[in-house]
Amino acid sequence: MGQIGATARGGSCRLALTDEDHRGRELFIGWCRAAHCEVSIDRMGNIFARRPGTDATLPPVMFGSHLDTVPTGGKFDGVLGVLAGLEMMRTLDDAKVSTLAPLELAVWTNEEGCRFPPGMLGSAVFAGQASIEFGLSRADRAGKTVGEELARLGYASTTLVGGRPVLAFLELHVEQGPELEETNNAIGIVTGSSAVRLYEVVVHGVDCHIGPMPMARRRNSLVGAARVIIEADRIGRAYGDSRSSCNFIDVRPNVNNVIPGQTRFNVDFRNSDQESMTPMEADFHATIERLSGEMDMKIDVRRYWKHGPVSFDPRLTGLLRKTAGRLGHRHKDLVTIGGHDAINMNDCAPSAMVMVPSQAGLSHNEMEYTAIADCEAGANVLLASVLEIAMQPALLETGSLEKVAG
Amino acid sequence: MGQIGATARGGSCRLALTDEDHRGRELFIGWCRAAHCEVSIDRMGNIFARRPGTDATLPPVMFGSHLDTVPTGGKFDGVLGVLAGLEMMRTLDDAKVSTLAPLELAVWTNEEGCRFPPGMLGSAVFAGQASIEFGLSRADRAGKTVGEELARLGYASTTLVGGRPVLAFLELHVEQGPELEETNNAIGIVTGSSAVRLYEVVVHGVDCHIGPMPMARRRNSLVGAARVIIEADRIGRAYGDSRSSCNFIDVRPNVNNVIPGQTRFNVDFRNSDQESMTPMEADFHATIERLSGEMDMKIDVRRYWKHGPVSFDPRLTGLLRKTAGRLGHRHKDLVTIGGHDAINMNDCAPSAMVMVPSQAGLSHNEMEYTAIADCEAGANVLLASVLEIAMQPALLETGSLEKVAG
Numbered sequence: 061m062g063q064i065g066a067t068a069r070g071g072s073c074r075l076a077l078t079d080e081d082h083r084g085r086e087l088f089i090g091w092c093r094a095a096h097c098e099v100s101i102d103r104m105g106n107i108f109a110r111r112p113g114t115d116a117t118l119p120p121v122m123f124g125s126h127l128d129t130v131p132t133g134g135k136f137d138g139v140l141g142v143l144a145g146l147e148m149m150r151t152l153d154d155a156k157v158s159t160l161a162p163l164e165l166a167v168w169t170n171e172e173g174c175r176f177p178p179g180m181l182g183s184a185v186f187a188g189q190a191s192i193e194f195g196l197s198r199a200d201r202a203g204k205t206v207g208e209e210l211a212r213l214g215y216a217s218t219t220l221v222g223g224r225p226v227l228a229f230l231e232l233h234v235e236q237g238p239e240l241e242e243t244n245n246a247i248g249i250v251t252g253s254s255a256v257r258l259y260e261v262v263v264h265g266v267d268c269h270i271g272p273m274p275m276a277r278r279r280n281s282l283v284g285a286a287r288v289i290i291e292a293d294r295i296g297r298a299y300g301d302s303r304s305s306c307n308f309i310d311v312r313p314n315v316n317n318v319i320p321g322q323t324r325f326n327v328d329f330r331n332s333d334q335e336s337m338t339p340m341e342a343d344f345h346a347t348i349e350r351l352s353g354e355m356d357m358k359i360d361v362r363r364y365w366k367h368g369p370v371s372f373d374p375r376l377t378g379l380l381r382k383t384a385g386r387l388g389h390r391h392k393d394l395v396t397i398g399g400h401d402a403i404n405m406n407d408c409a410p411s412a413m414v415m416v417p418s419q420a421g422l423s424h425n426e427m428e429y430t431a432i433a434d435c436e437a438g439a440n441v442l443l444a445s446v447l448e449i450a451m452q453p454a455l456l457e458t459g460s461l462e463k464v465a466g
Numbered sequence: 467m468g469q470i471g472a473t474a475r476g477g478s479c480r481l482a483l484t485d486e487d488h489r490g491r492e493l494f495i496g497w498c499r500a501a502h503c504e505v506s507i508d509r510m511g512n513i514f515a516r517r518p519g520t521d522a523t524l525p526p527v528m529f530g531s532h533l534d535t536v537p538t539g540g541k542f543d544g545v546l547g548v549l550a551g552l553e554m555m556r557t558l559d560d561a562k563v564s565t566l567a568p569l570e571l572a573v574w575t576n577e578e579g580c581r582f583p584p585g586m587l588g589s590a591v592f593a594g595q596a597s598i599e600f601g602l603s604r605a606d607r608a609g610k611t612v613g614e615e616l617a618r619l620g621y622a623s624t625t626l627v628g629g630r631p632v633l634a635f636l637e638l639h640v641e642q643g644p645e646l647e648e649t650n651n652a653i654g655i656v657t658g659s660s661a662v663r664l665y666e667v668v669v670h671g672v673d674c675h676i677g678p679m680p681m682a683r684r685r686n687s688l689v690g691a692a693r694v695i696i697e698a699d700r701i702g703r704a705y706g707d708s709r710s711s712c713n714f715i716d717v718r719p720n721v722n723n724v725i726p727g728q729t730r731f732n733v734d735f736r737n738s739d740q741e742s743m744t745p746m747e748a749d750f751h752a753t754i755e756r757l758s759g760e761m762d763m764k765i766d767v768r769r770y771w772k773h774g775p776v777s778f779d780p781r782l783t784g785l786l787r788k789t790a791g792r793l794g795h796r797h798k799d800l801v802t803i804g805g806h807d808a809i810n811m812n813d814c815a816p817s818a819m820v821m822v823p824s825q826a827g828l829s830h831n832e833m834e835y836t837a838i839a840d841c842e843a844g845a846n847v848l849l850a851s852v853l854e855i856a857m858q859p860a861l862l863e864t865g866s867l868e869k870v871a872g
């Protein structure tokens with residue numbers, strides 16, 4: 061899979077619904093069919109590879125992740141969870157194991173959201189958080205929509221997205237942070253996700269010539285943005301297990317001899333503690349108001365995404381913990397500060413995640429690496445846990461879209 | 467001219483050597499021919515409209531400016547000096563006036579430099595500051611070169627750029643700052659230009675996921691750039707009649723979920739006092755070194771342009787001053803902090819500039835405006851001064867490319 065969209069420094073570039081992503085999907089589907097799975101695709105382009113169970117009335121145990129990457133991504137992010145799922149299907153075939161509940165390996169469309177913000181789009185529509193109209197109408201910077209690109213790639217479908225029972229959803233993923241490595245654990249049991257608040261900020265200055273206008277009379281929106289960015293960075297360090305980042309910027313007109321009249325950028329706040337998010341956001345709003353006054357520049361702030369914190373199903377995290385211990389892997393509990401499809405799926409099915417260490421905590425970086433032994437450990441924890449549910453579905457209430465009570 | 471590349475808010479967008487710039491050039495050339503001028507174009511695409519003198523051995527008195535604009539430019543910047551020159555040619559025809567020396571109205575290619583940095587490119591090659599190879603090989607962000615675009619537009623030429631005597635060069639231009647308006651003067655006599663130092667800065671961080679990586683271990687190159695931008699702004703306010711600006715930025719990968727590993731941007735320092743430029747630059751370098759250490763991020767700094775201060779020819783500025791007074795216009799001396807073709811031309815011919823007020827000091831802004839009465843005053847000062855030189859060329863040493871001693 062890493063040969064498709066390979067980058068110069070050993071990473072991957074398969075932005076959602078590009079030709080590279082399409083080649084990755086086709087390769088994956090071929091492998092699934094060779095492993096005797098039934099492949100279906102829904103209207104969001106989500107792919108499901110199904111291995112039937114012996115009781116056709118049961119909903120599936122679902123697992124999987126995503127194949128799309130950021131522009132300079134690594135080879136493990138998303139792909140590990142997908143290929144581990146494929147290997148599980150092959151292993152069960154080799155061992156001639158039948159399960160009571162069917163198994164489904166899911167590949168979610170546009171998890172990264174670099175090309176079509178927001179991310180985790182395919183699973184959001186599946187879980188009922190976003191409408192199919194919203195999903196298909198997301199557009200890239202060139203104006204191409206998800207729906208148009210699915211049609212172009214031959215992935216247009218009439219299959220409803222979600223709206224069907226899922227017994228449980230489990231996702232294996234690389235940690236993307238340094239905690240497992242630093243604590244010498246092979247396995248992370250993800251008990252939930254942090255609170256996430258996403259903002260778009262627009263600083264309004266005045267276009268003018270870079271030379272003659274005296275400094276005191278300038279309104280340089282990029283300088284204004286720089287001050288907001290530094291304050292957002294401060295806030296991200298000040299509230300316990302908090303994070304903040306500004307990583308996208310659009311300066312207009314962005315040329316070498318015009319003071320830019322408008323600068324737009326993102327601010328991403330996260331906190332594993334819901335209680336701390338409120339003062340973070342209050343600090344941010346007060347800071348914006350102060351800076352706007354000091355600089356005499358209008359600043360628009362729009363919160364366009366609010367999610368979490370989310371708690372995963374404690375019976376599933378308990379099962380994962382028990383399985384990791386039984387297989388002899390050092391493990392610890394984690395709260396994920398990254399976004400993942402399992403966080404969306406938790407809205408429509410009992411869900412949880414297994415994580416494995418990222419070397420030096422690096423991810424969304426071409427040098428991203430996870431030791432093969434750790435990948436194997438994670439895949440085995442996933443396989444054993446999935447088997448336990450698929451063999452004894454009564455462990456979870458079945459046939460219901462309601463979230464299972466913890 | 468303002469109808470070509472007209473923008474929504476009343477400005478102009480004619481980036482150098484685009485189809486819009488080409489339409490402006492063709493319109494201008496048609497007008498010049500209708501005014502009985504001989505039109506020639508050199509290898510840089512500079513246009514010269516010549517009105518013969520009675521002494522064919524004399525070099526021309528040259529005047530003009532540019533027709534290209536910034537992306538959201540006004541209707542006066544550059545265009546005023548060109549169309550005032552055209553109106554001078556028409557006026558002399560109407561009045562059946564012959565001059566001893568020939569007159570040449572110049573339109574310089576790529577003055578703004580937004581599409582092909584650096585700016586003032588056509589006049590730089592003419593004045594011998596840059597080679598023709600350098601000029602033709604400048605490329606836009608899509609990789610298209612000046613030479614390719616000149617050929618595409620039918621402006622490829624074999625005529626040498628410069629290398630011929632020019633009796634004097636005078637440029638009429640809008641001030642682009644507020645000083646004339648604030649002091650209630652109609653005319654600025656530009657005695658010279660400020661020192662200009664242009665830098666490219668690259669901050670090197672580390673690509674990583676925006677969520678899990680702890681704040682203390684992140685190296686967000688955009689946050690690093692924000693700190694440099696704020697310090698550059700401080701330096702621009704701290705050294706007398708100084709300026710600084712950061713107005714172009716390139717963040718990689720510039721997506722919503724990757725901490726950007728590299729941010730590149732410009733820093734433009736100006737000072738009307740040469741002595742103050744040295745401590746400004748020293749402050750900047752010391753600041754960069756301190757920030758690089760504090761943030762643990764490598765910062766590359768490259769000075770790619772160094773120009774000025776320049777002193778215009780005192781006999782020409784004296785002539786302009788005398789003419790403005792004789793015509794009854796309130797005037798004051800200025801040092802220009804913007805870049806202009808006349809600053810380059812000063813290297814190969816005695817040069818000077820006349821400026822007229824910009825409303826609220828605004829330029830490189832669609833709202834740019836200069837009162838028509840002020841445009842007329844400036845054009846008349848230019849016409850009367852050009853006539854005086856063209857009628858009595860002995861006022862200046864002739865036939866020499868050497869700069870006339872002040």
